[in-house]
Amino acid sequence: MSKESTAPSDGGTPTGTKARRVRADAQRSTDALLEAAKTVFATSGVDAPVREIAETAGVGVGTVYRNFPKRSDLIAGVFRREVDACVAEAAELSAAHPPCDALSRWLHRYTEFIATKKGLATALHSGDPAFSTLPDYFRENFEPALARLLEGAAEAGDICGDVDPYDLLRAIGNLSVASGDDGAAHLRRMVDLLIKGLRFGAPGAGGRDTGRNTV
Amino acid sequence: MSKESTAPSDGGTPTGTKARRVRADAQRSTDALLEAAKTVFATSGVDAPVREIAETAGVGVGTVYRNFPKRSDLIAGVFRREVDACVAEAAELSAAHPPCDALSRWLHRYTEFIATKKGLATALHSGDPAFSTLPDYFRENFEPALARLLEGAAEAGDICGDVDPYDLLRAIGNLSVASGDDGAAHLRRMVDLLIKGLRFGAPGAGGRDTGRNTV
DNA sequence: ATTCAAAACGGAACAGCGATCCGTATTAAA
DNA sequence: TTTAATACGGATCGCTGTTCCGTTTTGAAT
Structure with a gap:
């Protein structure tokens, strides 16, 4: 999403420059390609043929x-798109559920993001400069999103309020890589455990905790 | 060298089975390919086109x-061949030079081996099962070779005798990866320093050292 | 509504690659 | 020397990344 935000009918403030608007078909193509690449990468890996991605997206090579002149541009694009999608869900869940419930649901949603990221892991650590900004993008978007969820739950008195959001993000990431056979189920149990841990120090639960909660 | 040892005129003990001898042209091809692959890998990397290797070796694809049905077979073959060559030189140097001199020369020769190994490093850590035996092959060949050199120098009274060969091998390997701009020159100085350190505790030098020499 | 130029599209075409296959040449034993 | 086994070479196939350009779409101007 390096070009523009999502809204197609983005009338937006007309700036002084008479820049031609982004053509609708171009926007469609970009979106379709990112969506298709996400799917294809998941099934055939990040080295999947360009033609397969093009065909899935319904466009020409x-x-x-x-x-996306270079493959790494496409990979980075998919990564950012998925970050955006996951972050956006934080607000949605927050609006649709009680604070602590929203937090729990989103953390499990986040594990899905991490799972899909696995295929990209090796590519990400390949030293390609196209990926250099992704770690920052990751943190700058996820940290505030989770911070808001934690804040909401803390204000509602459901959890204790002294967990570092980034710590929690990393902890779940680390749990994911270490999961064995029934990875998904195991991961779900572990994340549930983390959430229970968050609840433990909550004022509403009357629990006594010892200072900062290290996840 | 998964097929046979080096000697072409390897009459060897005729076993009961009437196995046809290894054809000379096949042996030539194998040797030429390993030699060519070593060269090509050094210039064009381990992903070099098969045709280029074939042409360099003067054979068809x-x-x-x-x-070598799979590329990894060729890579592993080159690796083993270089290990063999480097190990063989230990004996040659030992026969042609005084013990401590031979040791010094060989350690510098070993740094060359490590340098050429750099391109293979990523391939080696790719999880391909074809490479799984290489670390053992490395240690099983290099450790005794260096041990003999150290032993000879120690018996001659040139160095102190309590250095773990494998420690020393690893130390030089680590030095190599960390070398910066003028890598080769820097590495040479550092290895010289190591050798000087070995000499320090020698009986002939009257040095007093404190127990085991940790490199 | 019509016109029109800029922008984007699609896919044919090119080049390079891995891998296979089989007629030919080489080799070692009889 | 003969001969069957073995190895050789390179034409060939299918798949890939990448480019290029005639055609189509789009948005603004009329």
């Missing part, structure tokens, strides 16, 4: 290269 | 695939 030329369009792929015009929007 | 079919011959490449017959001798």
Whole structure:
């Protein structure tokens, strides 16, 4: 999403420059490609043929290269798109559920993000400069999102309020890589345990905790 | 060298089975390919086109695939061949030079081996099962070779005799990866320093050292 | 509504690659 | 010397990344 935000009918404040608007078909192609790449990467890995991605997106290969000249651009694009999607859900869940419930649901949603990220892991650590900004993008978006959820739950008195959001994000990430056979189920149990731990120090539960909660 | 040892005129003990002898042209092809692959890998990396390797070796691509069905086989073959060559030089140097001199020369020769190994490093850690035996092969060959050199120098009274060969091998390996701009020159100085350190505790030098020499 | 130029599209085409296959040449034993 | 086994070479196939350009779409101007 390096080009523009999501809204297509983005009338927006007309700035002084007479820049031609982004053409609708271009926007469609970019979106379709990111969506298709996400799917194809998940099934065939990040080295999947360009043609397969183009076909899945319903565009020609030329369009792929015009929007994403290098493969790493496409990978980075998918990564950012998934970060955005996961972060956006934080607000949605927050609006639709009680604070602590929203927190719990989102943390499990976050584990899904981490799971899909696995295929990209090796590519991410390949030293390609196209990926250099991704770690920052990751933190700058996830940390505030989780911080708000934690804040909400803490204000409602459901959890104790002294957990570092980034600590928690990293902890879940680490749990994911170490999961064995029934990874998904095991991970779910572990995350549930973390949430229970958060509840423990809550004022409403009358628990006594010893200072900062190290996850 | 998974097939046979080096000697072409290897009459060897005729076992009961009437196995046809290894054809000379096949042996030539295998040798030429390993030699060519070593060269090509050094210039074009381990992902170099098969055709380039075949051409350098003066054989057809079919011959490449017959001798090394998978690329990893070729890489592993080159690795073992270089280990063998480096180990063999230990004995040669030992025969041609005074013990401590031989040790010094060989350690510098070993740094060359490590340097050429750099390109293979990523491939080696790729999880390909074809590489799983290489670490053992490395240690099982290098450790005794260096042990003999150290032993000889110690018996001659040139160095103190309590250095773990494997420690020393690893130390030089670690020095190599950390070398910066003028890597080669820096590495040479550092290895010289190590050798000087070995000499320090020698009986002939009258030095007093404090127990085991940790490199 | 119509016009029009800029922008984007699609996919044919090119080049490079891994891998296979089989007619030919080489080799070692009889 | 003969001969069957073995190895060789390179044409060939299918798949890939990448480019290029004629065609189509789009948004603004009329």
